[in-house]
Amino acid sequence: MKSPKVTVVITTYNRPGLLERAIRSVLNQTYENFECVVVDDCSSTHKPQEITQKFTDNRVTYTRHEQNMGLSAARNTGIEHSDGEYVAFLDDDDVWKEKKLEKQIDLFERLEDKYAIVYCWMNYRRHTDEKIINEYCPSHDGNIFSKALEGQPIGSGSTLLVRRSIAKNTKFDVDIDRGIDGDFIRRVCQEYYVDYVPEILVEYYVEHGKDRITSQDESGIRDAISGHKIKFDKFSTELNAHPQCASRILAKIAYHYAQLGEWRMSVKYYQKALSTSPTTVTVYRSILSSIKAGIDHYGHR
Known part of the structure; x- marks a missing residue:
């Protein structure tokens, strides 16, 4: 039986130096049936396009917004450009481990249709010295809507694998600037279940001098x-x-x-x-x- 196709959506904005590392972590996946859609949210230069074109793998494509529209809109553009059975999201400053997709697909294919999301665990890794400053290993599965109501119980967008049909129907809310992942997960979990791979498969980078939303200002x-x-x-x-x-x-x-x-x-x-x-x-x-x-x-x- 043919393995299901995954659309990987990498969103990027003015971080070309980090983008190449993110794309490479997708191409290094042991799971091979994927397409990688790079969505440039109108970076101030065309370097993201140049970096994307360095990769000769025809699974990698590039699209660009003509104006800056924000992370939610960029992810939605990726969803609209997708044709995989599943959609995965990767922020340009994060990195996947090699078996991320393989292990998530293996679990997803054994789940009932009421499961919409499979997530995994992640490291918080400091960019400046590669030091791991925290491990995030939540263990919520099944119906988690009551937990999702209050906050974001299962990790960042870069850990998620979602059924494409559900991602396309739900989409990310372009009218909010904070809690984008939590809002998306919350709305999906009103109707569907989640499960997880109990393994750290994502490196979530912090303190790299680039924009990350923070509650400190x-x-x-x-x-x-x-x-x-x-x-x-x-x-x-x-x-x-x-x-x-x-x-x-x-x-x-x-x-x-x-x-x-x-x-x-x-x-x-x-x-x-x-x-x-x-x-x-x-x-x-x-x-x-x-x-x-x-x-x-x-x-x-």
Whole structure:
């Protein structure tokens, strides 16, 4: 029986030096029935195209946005260009280990149709010295929607293998800047199950001096607030059925406002969190953390 085809979508923007490494990690896969679609989100130079064309393997193709549209739009373009039975995503600064696709396909082909995603574990690896600074090894499988409601329980987009038909129907939300992977997984998991390969098969690089979304600056914090608020727009019915989860999300919003020094908004959302579920212990811990942050802030003025 012929092995199913996988479409690998590599999204890139102004990181040509990292792109070559990502493509090479795809071409080094032991699983061979794939196409690799490089989507350039309107980089300021044509170096990504030049790098892609260095590879003579006809499984590698290149497409370019005429304007910068963001990660979600770039992944959606890759999905639209795909014709594999499965779709996998790889950010240009991440790297796959050689058996990543092989092991995920082997598992996927043994699963029922209600399974939409197979993920794997990953290393957080520092770019500057290749040091592993953390291993991320979640073990969530089956129906994980209640876990996905609150956050991102299963890792980055680079760990995912998804049934193409489901990825095409779901797509990534182009209206959000933060929590893109979590939002996609959350919407898929409303109807489908997930499983995982219990092995580190992705190197997720950090601290390379390039853009990674971070919660440490004001823009990142405001994106985080927006991402949490969107959950109440998209999943209001589900959150009403999970008040403790809703309370924890409201507390996260409150804490982020405290990080910004916007105490009135922080208090407002803590009040909402407590009225939603007065017995959720993590809300009280978050309040204490916010108070400490405020004391430290004003103590150093």
